[in-house]
Amino acid sequence: MFVENRFKYLKWLGVILMSLAGLVLVGWEFNITVLKSFSVEMTAMNPLTAITFIVAGWWLCSYKENNSKNTLAIAAIFILIVGLVHSAAYLFLLDSIRFDDLLFRQKVESSYINSHLAPTTAVLFLLSGIIMLSNSSKIPVLLKLRNLLSLLIFIVSYASILGYLYGRDSAYRVEGISTIALSTAILFLLVSIGLFLSNIKHGLPKLFVSILEGSSLFRKVTLFMLVFPPFLGYLRILGEKRGLYSHEYGSELFTMILTFIVFILIYNYAHLLNNKQKTSIALEKQLKQSERKFRELVSSLKEGVASIDYEGRLIYCNPSYCKILGYKEKELIGNVVVDMIIPIERRKEFYERLERRKKGISENYQTEIIRKDGEKIIIDIKSNSLIDDQGSTVAYVVSINDITEEIRQLEDIKAFSSSAAHDLNNPINKIMTVVDLVDPQTLNEENREFLQMVKATVSNMKVLTQDLLTFSRLGKQPLEKAEVHLQILVEEVIKQQKPLDFKGTVQLNTLPNALGNEAALKQLFNNLLSNAFKYSSKKENPAIEIGSYQKEHQTFYYVKDNGVGLNQEQMKTLFTPFKRYHSKFEGNGLGLAIVKRIIDKHGGTIFAESDTDKGLTFHFTLSHN
Numbered sequence: 001m002f003v004e005n006r007f008k009y010l011k012w013l014g015v016i017l018m019s020l021a022g023l024v025l026v027g028w029e030f031n032i033t034v035l036k037s038f039s040v041e042m043t044a045m046n047p048l049t050a051i052t053f054i055v056a057g058w059w060l061c062s063y064k065e066n067n068s069k070n071t072l073a074i075a076a077i078f079i080l081i082v083g084l085v086h087s088a089a090y091l092f093l094l095d096s097i098r099f100d101d102l103l104f105r106q107k108v109e110s111s112y113i114n115s116h117l118a119p120t121t122a123v124l125f126l127l128s129g130i131i132m133l134s135n136s137s138k139i140p141v142l143l144k145l146r147n148l149l150s151l152l153i154f155i156v157s158y159a160s161i162l163g164y165l166y167g168r169d170s171a172y173r174v175e176g177i178s179t180i181a182l183s184t185a186i187l188f189l190l191v192s193i194g195l196f197l198s199n200i201k202h203g204l205p206k207l208f209v210s211i212l213e214g215s216s217l218f219r220k221v222t223l224f225m226l227v228f229p230p231f232l233g234y235l236r237i238l239g240e241k242r243g244l245y246s247h248e249y250g251s252e253l254f255t256m257i258l259t260f261i262v263f264i265l266i267y268n269y270a271h272l273l274n275n276k277q278k279t280s281i282a283l284e285k286q287l288k289q290s291e292r293k294f295r296e297l298v299s300s301l302k303e304g305v306a307s308i309d310y311e312g313r314l315i316y317c318n319p320s321y322c323k324i325l326g327y328k329e330k331e332l333i334g335n336v337v338v339d340m341i342i343p344i345e346r347r348k349e350f351y352e353r354l355e356r357r358k359k360g361i362s363e364n365y366q367t368e369i370i371r372k373d374g375e376k377i378i379i380d381i382k383s384n385s386l387i388d389d390q391g392s393t394v395a396y397v398v399s400i401n402d403i404t405e406e407i408r409q410l411e412d413i414k415a416f417s418s419s420a421a422h423d424l425n426n427p428i429n430k431i432m433t434v435v436d437l438v439d440p441q442t443l444n445e446e447n448r449e450f451l452q453m454v455k456a457t458v459s460n461m462k463v464l465t466q467d468l469l470t471f472s473r474l475g476k477q478p479l480e481k482a483e484v485h486l487q488i489l490v491e492e493v494i495k496q497q498k499p500l501d502f503k504g505t506v507q508l509n510t511l512p513n514a515l516g517n518e519a520a521l522k523q524l525f526n527n528l529l530s531n532a533f534k535y536s537s538k539k540e541n542p543a544i545e546i547g548s549y550q551k552e553h554q555t556f557y558y559v560k561d562n563g564v565g566l567n568q569e570q571m572k573t574l575f576t577p578f579k580r581y582h583s584k585f586e587g588n589g590l591g592l593a594i595v596k597r598i599i600d601k602h603g604g605t606i607f608a609e610s611d612t613d614k615g616l617t618f619h620f621t622l623s624h625n
Contacts, residue, residue, distance in 0.1 A: 080129025
């Protein structure tokens with residue numbers, strides 16, 4: 001709070017300076033003693049001194065203004081010249097160059113006590129001018145000198161106030177030389193504080209205005225020590241003058257009270273430190289408990305978790321991470337894990353990933369690594385950035401899962417389905433050839449029915465083997481994509497799939513072009529429309545609709561029928577391979593699984609809406625955007 005308000009304090013100091021100095025000028029103009037010097041026996045502030053304080057006050061008030069640098073410099077130069085000229089006048093006995101003589105000789109010489117601008121005042125103005133001119137400097141040595149000069153002005157003015165307070169000569173002379181007036185000393189004290197606060201980048205001012213608790217305590221103690229001991233000394237001298245106690249007793253009393261006060265301050269400070277330490281210990285204990293719970297939680301995870309800095313070095317890992325990679329924790333901590341588990345020819349790719357992570361980009365991918373024992377495994381990796389209090393990325397967290405068995409099992413299933421489809425295809429073709437050679441006319445009615453059953457069974461088996469081949473190929477072959485005219489493609493599919501005895505309606509709305517694989521998209525619409533025609537065939541008025549719509553800047557396509565539909569439980573396994581729901585209709589349960597695989601390969605999504613006896617609607621996209 002103190003730091004944020006320091007410019008406001010500077011303005012208030014400036015206003016006080018100008019107001020008090022202005023009152024002194026009024027006192028000189030109308031010969032009002034209380035405004036000039038408090039009493040006729042005290043040294044009065046010189047009129048030129050008052051004018052210079054007004055300029056100094058204006059400097060403090062305008063210090064924060066961005067458009068007043070030139071005028072601030074002019075004010076500083078004026079103060080510097082006043083101090084320099086009058087210092088030279090005293091040093092070289094050149095009264096003829098004194099500004100106060102030229103402007104106010106009659107007034108200051110008519111005063112009860114000589115009120116010429118004192119040599120101490122001249123030196124302090126000289127120092128003030130130097131400080132003001134050097135305020136915008138960024139040179140560390142000059143800034144330190146500036147702080148030292150501010151402190152010197154404060155000490156001299158404070159000592160002068162103590163001189164008056166402790167009952168020196170009312171004119172306050174040192175070795176016959178007139179020192180500054182009491183009002184001048186007070187205003188110089190304010191000036192030194194203002195100059196002290198105007199630049200807080202180095203040294204004592206930086207410590208004094210810090211927001212830390214130590215600096216807050218320092219400010220309070222400083223204020224107390226500057227006010228209370230002098231006041232206590234004044235009471236001691238006053239008591240001695242009135243004969244209440246001797247000088248020796250007064251000194252002892254002063255020492256005892258001051259010692260007691262210092263003891264109280266030290267006690268409060270110690271109490272404050274103890275409370276802070278207790279709080280710190282309690283927080284540290286809570287932090288250790290939280291950290292222990294966190295480590296126990298992370299250690300219990302089956303998933304491998306690690307924190308890695310942006311040089312690739314491991315900072316922390318849980319036991320599962322070590323187990324998956326086959327290393328001990330001490331072998332991993334502080335090392336670049338990429339160099340330990342990735343072959344040399346593939347490391348460039350991972351260092352490129354590291355650069356992307358520095359930008360805060362999260363990742364989720366699968367890759368093959370080499371364990372410590374030399375075994376190759378496949379892991380699923382997810383990474384996210386760690387961000388500090390300032391919003392900067394300092395490291396990233398990775399989680400890994402060993403998915404080798406799942407991948408191998410999936411590959412085995414794909415290999416088996418592909419092999420089985422190929423192996424079954426040849427005998428099915430031979431059976432079909434033999435069946436086609438049989439002339440139904442040579443058979444009786446019962447045998448013709450048997451022949452028809454064989455034909456239907458073999459035909460279904462052929463469709464099944466073709467679907468198995470399609471399903472397995474879609475899992476491992478990348479799709480080449482180009483712009484596809486869906487309107488034309490779907491029109492062709494409708495002509496191929498529409499049964500000759502279909503008595504319903506097919507509504508094809510305008511479809512936008514899509515980026516995809518034309519053969520795969522044809523297979524997709526073939527399967528969806530084949531289902532639509534099949535499951536709506538038992539209705540009196542079958543209705544099928546194909547179209548598209550925009551939602552959240554994404555193109556959705558849909559295929560809708562009014563067929564038998566599905567219940568909510570059946571909808572949960574709609575795209576599961578070999579899953580069938582209606583025994584009245586032929587099928588092998590692979591059609592929708594193939595549809596889902598095609599959409600996944602395009603980066604899209606699919607979902608369905610249905611209600612029993614109210615049909616089925618498929619909604620899908622063909623990209624992730």
